[in-house]
Amino acid sequence: AQSVAQPEDQVNVAEGNPLTVKCTYSVSGNPYLFWYVQYPNRGLQFLLKYITGDNLVKGSYGFEAEFNKSQTSFHLKKPSALVSDSALYFCAVRPGSARQLTFGSGTQLTVLP
Amino acid sequence: GAGVSQSPSNKVTEKGKDVELRCDPISGHTALYWYRQRLGQGLEFLIYFQGNSAPDKSGLPSDRFSAERTGESVSTLTIQRTQQEDSAVYLCASSGTGGGNYGYTFGSGTRLTVV
Numbered sequence: 001a002q003s004v005a006q007p008e009d010q011v012n013v014a015e016g017n018p019l020t021v022k023c024t025y026s027v028s029g030n031p032y033l034f035w036y037v038q039y040p041n042r043g044l045q046f047l048l049k050y051i052t053g054d055n056l057v058k059g060s061y062g063f064e065a066e067f068n069k070s071q072t073s074f075h076l077k078k079p080s081a082l083v084s085d086s087a088l089y090f091c092a093v094r095p096g097s098a099r100q101l102t103f104g105s106g107t108q109l110t111v112l113p
Numbered sequence: 114g115a116g117v118s119q120s121p122s123n124k125v126t127e128k129g130k131d132v133e134l135r136c137d138p139i140s141g142h143t144a145l146y147w148y149r150q151r152l153g154q155g156l157e158f159l160i161y162f163q164g165n166s167a168p169d170k171s172g173l174p175s176d177r178f179s180a181e182r183t184g185e186s187v188s189t190l191t192i193q194r195t196q197q198e199d200s201a202v203y204l205c206a207s208s209g210t211g212g213g214n215y216g217y218t219f220g221s222g223t224r225l226t227v228v
Contacts (some may be wrong), residue, residue, distance in 0.1 A: 008198075011135075014179040020129060034216055036216075036219075041221075042206070042221055043117070043204060043219035043220050043221040043222055044206075044219040046217065046218070047220070048215035049161065049216055051116065090155065090156065092156075099161060099169075100146060100158050100161045100169065100172075101146075101158075102158065103148075103155045104155055105154060105155035106154075106155050
């Protein structure tokens with residue numbers, strides 16, 4: 001069965017600094033990887049995905065993520081954080097054979113002004 | 114519609130009562146998913162519908178939970194004899210024929226509180 005680990009419940013970063021939100025996964029076969037963001041009292045919004053191709057994928061709001069097969073990781077990054085990036089971030093994975101996503105437990109990102 | 118619509122947005126019910134949650138997916142989306150998000154926790158898969166195929170019910174936590182979907186339209190999630198541990202946000206998502214390749218579109222959820 002597939003699983004996703006987000007080892008940090010909380011990440012704090014100063015505005016303007018780079019940010020990283022970590023994600024590792026376990027899945028049979030080639031993984032399909034996703035990042036979602038959840039703002040307070042709102043549903044999850046799709047940020048970016050890795051299906052195949054370049055290991056570095058770019059998504060919404062200046063976020064990017066790097067797929068690392070040897071380390072089974074898919075860390076979310078942004079070169080310069082904004083206060084408005086403060087939200088709950090979820091990593092998700094599915095094997096090619098399945099349709100439903102398995103989500104991590106989420107990481108609360110707080111960007112300090 | 115333009116997005117995934119869920120109703121009600123909030124529901125408070127007494128322990129032991131039945132509740133019905135509704136999800137209206139994006140028009141043309143063949144796949145529909147229900148997830149549960151308990152306070153401070155990640156998303157827990159409940160059930161998945163794909164067109165007219167038999168649904169994947171592998172995530173339903175007990176036989177008190179059931180869901181229906183007619184064709185590619187509205188879905189309802191029913192919880193019978195609610196318990197306090199059922200309190201959570203219930204999220205619905207839909208996706209197109211590419212399935213999860215293009216990510217899901219989530220609704221804003223129904224916050225269920227069992228008192």
